[in-house]
Amino acid sequence: xxxxxxxxxxxxxxxxxxxxxxxxxxxxxxxxxxxxxxxxxxxxxxxxxxxxxxxxxxxxxxxxxxxxxxxxxxxxxxxxxxxxxxxxxxxxxxxxxxxxxxxxxxxxxxxxxxxxxxxxxxxx
Numbered sequence: 001x002x003x004x005x006x007x008x009x010x011x012x013x014x015x016x017x018x019x020x021x022x023x024x025x026x027x028x029x030x031x032x033x034x035x036x037x038x039x040x041x042x043x044x045x046x047x048x049x050x051x052x053x054x055x056x057x058x059x060x061x062x063x064x065x066x067x068x069x070x071x072x073x074x075x076x077x078x079x080x081x082x083x084x085x086x087x088x089x090x091x092x093x094x095x096x097x098x099x100x101x102x103x104x105x106x107x108x109x110x111x112x113x114x115x116x117x118x119x120x121x122x123x124x
Contacts, residue, residue, distance in 0.1 A: 010055055010058055010059050011059060011113045011114075011116050011117045011120075012113075012117075013055055014052065014055040014056065014059060014076075014109060014112075014113040015110060015113045015114065017048055017051050017052050017055065018052065018079070018106045018107075018109040018110045018113065019106070019110065020048060021045075021048045021049075021052065021083070021102060021105075021106040021109075022102075022103055022106035022107065022110070024044060024045065024048065024102075025099050025102045025103045025106065026103070042087075042090070045086075045087060045098075045102065046087055048083075049080075049083045049084060049086075049087050052079075052080060052083060052109060053080055053083075053084075056076045056077065056079075056080045056109070059076065059113070059116065060072065060073040060076045060077060061073065063116050063119070063120060066120060066123050067116075067119040067120060067122070067123045069115070069119045071112075071115060072112055072115055072116045072119060073112075074112075075108055075109070075111055075112030075115065076109060076112040076113070076116075078105075078108055078112075079105045079106070079107075079108030079109035079110075079111075079112055080105070080109065081105070082101050082102070082104055082105030082108060083101070083102060083105040083106070083109075085101055086098045086099075086101035086102040086105060089101075
């Protein structure tokens with residue numbers, strides 16, 4: 001079983017990667033060519049989504065078991081679902097929909113991790 005001392009670093013990791021995902025969404029329209037064109041790569045989006053999926057899966061249920069606030073796993077899983085939908089439907093819905101879904105998913109994940117940190121501190 002994972003101890004409560006490992007949760008805050010995972011939430012911090014989630015916050016960092018959610019922020020990177022959000023910043024990636026904001027930056028991509030401005031980075032069309034040049035040395036930083038690799039940042040716009042879909043591989044970055046997929047990679048961030050995979051990392052965030054791992055963090056969400058490690059944080060959501062154990063944290064809920066500790067503080068019993070259903071809003072945290074709901075936000076974390078909803079944010080992750082938005083990111084996954086964005087990755088899987090980019091070719092169908094278009095780039096602007098992908099960007100919107102990813103930005104929204106990142107913000108929802110950020111909120112979930114911040115609330116989780118707050119709720120976990122009140123349980124100690």
